[in-house]
Amino acid sequence: MSGEPREMTITVDGAPVRVREGATLLEALRAHGVDTPTLCFLENLTPVNACRVCVVELQGARTLVPSCSRKAEEGMVVSTDSERVRHARKLVFELLGSSVDLSNAGPEVARWSARYGADPARFGAPAPAASEGSRDHRHAGHHAAPDPAVAQTVAQPVKVDNDLFVRDYSRCILCYKCVEACGGDAQNTFAITVAGRGFDARISTEFAAPLTDSACVFCGNCIGVCPTGALVFKSEFDLREAGNWREQDQTVTRTVCTYCGVGCNLELHVQDNTIVKVTSPLDHDVTSGHLCIKGRFGFEFVQVRERE
Ligand code: SF4
Ligand code: SF4
Ligand code: FES
Numbered sequence: 001m002s003g004e005p006r007e008m009t010i011t012v013d014g015a016p017v018r019v020r021e022g023a024t025l026l027e028a029l030r031a032h033g034v035d036t037p038t039l040c041f042l043e044n045l046t047p048v049n050a051c052r053v054c055v056v057e058l059q060g061a062r063t064l065v066p067s068c069s070r071k072a073e074e075g076m077v078v079s080t081d082s083e084r085v086r087h088a089r090k091l092v093f094e095l096l097g098s099s100v101d102l103s104n105a106g107p108e109v110a111r112w113s114a115r116y117g118a119d120p121a122r123f124g125a126p127a128p129a130a131s132e133g134s135r136d137h138r139h140a141g142h143h144a145a146p147d148p149a150v151a152q153t154v155a156q157p158v159k160v161d162n163d164l165f166v167r168d169y170s171r172c173i174l175c176y177k178c179v180e181a182c183g184g185d186a187q188n189t190f191a192i193t194v195a196g197r198g199f200d201a202r203i204s205t206e207f208a209a210p211l212t213d214s215a216c217v218f219c220g221n222c223i224g225v226c227p228t229g230a231l232v233f234k235s236e237f238d239l240r241e242a243g244n245w246r247e248q249d250q251t252v253t254r255t256v257c258t259y260c261g262v263g264c265n266l267e268l269h270v271q272d273n274t275i276v277k278v279t280s281p282l283d284h285d286v287t288s289g290h291l292c293i294k295g296r297f298g299f300e301f302v303q304v305r306e307r308e
Helices: 025-031 083-099 107-115 177-182 221-225 234-241 293-297
Strands: 007-012 015-020 055-058 077-079 165-167 193-195 202-204 231-233 251-256 265-271 274-279
Touching: 007 025, 015 025, 055 083, 083 107, 165 234, 177 221, 221 231, 221 293, 231 234, 234 274, 274 293
Parallel strands: 007 077
Antiparallel strands: 007 015, 055 077, 165 231, 193 202, 251 265, 265 274
8 A cells, every 4th residue: 555645625715725635725735836814823832722813714614614724625615715714814904903002913914914805903903002910900790981082992901020031911912822832832931821801811920920031931932833923032122111122224134053962953033143933834844934042032142253
């Protein structure tokens, strides 16, 4: 018997598409060149179906299905650009855009929002930001009545409680990626999870403790997967605050971490001859994009030019 994976045929927007057995609809769509928005999906994490922006219409199914997790089956007939799909995606971008600061979420989010005609402003002007820490202690079932004149938001002060990374939950879309990376998909530390319910749901450490008093081991794997800039290197945060974060001027150099013999690949992001952050390739078979504290943050010594 051949070890080749079996293939099947599905129909995408009227065209037959060959797909290997076990592939998701998203894999099939990407292989077929269909630009499909995703927010909570990442190749190195288990799909959680949190954002629903990747939905497609599947003939015979009552509801739209998330393409990032739904496995392809022989004979499926899928529509990726029907009125129903466009409407669902538009509403997701509108709800997120009205309540979350997406300005650092990357150009593709702005592109997708524009493609579906999302108009977050139709929900009203943003409500005032929450005071420091007030969202961290809200209890499920104790909501104040919303003010219909304004759009509720997750705006709140930035959390800066350590020298390595910053949490800016005004930018958090609750995609769960950081929770997965911190938990069973990579780090197995489980320092963060989702607390609260409904609009008060938020990413939190145990008892909303500062990271330095939590179970966090500062691997930074949560930063590596965050799609909106809610979690960022302190070095990036400071440069952005100073108006000097210039991604277009940065080089990215791939190298091997020198701290131990595992062989993790690092991508050094360099601006003005200074390392400003470190990532790892998602498809690297040693790291799958994840690192430890030394590889992720232990770059400052490289930049100390003066020796005693
Ligand atoms: S730095 Fe690592 S341990 Fe800390 S919250 Fe992020 S993923 Fe979890
Ligand atoms: S902090 Fe980032 S990765 Fe975590 S849930 Fe929010 S947007 Fe997603
Ligand atoms: S990307 Fe598929 S549900 Fe979020």
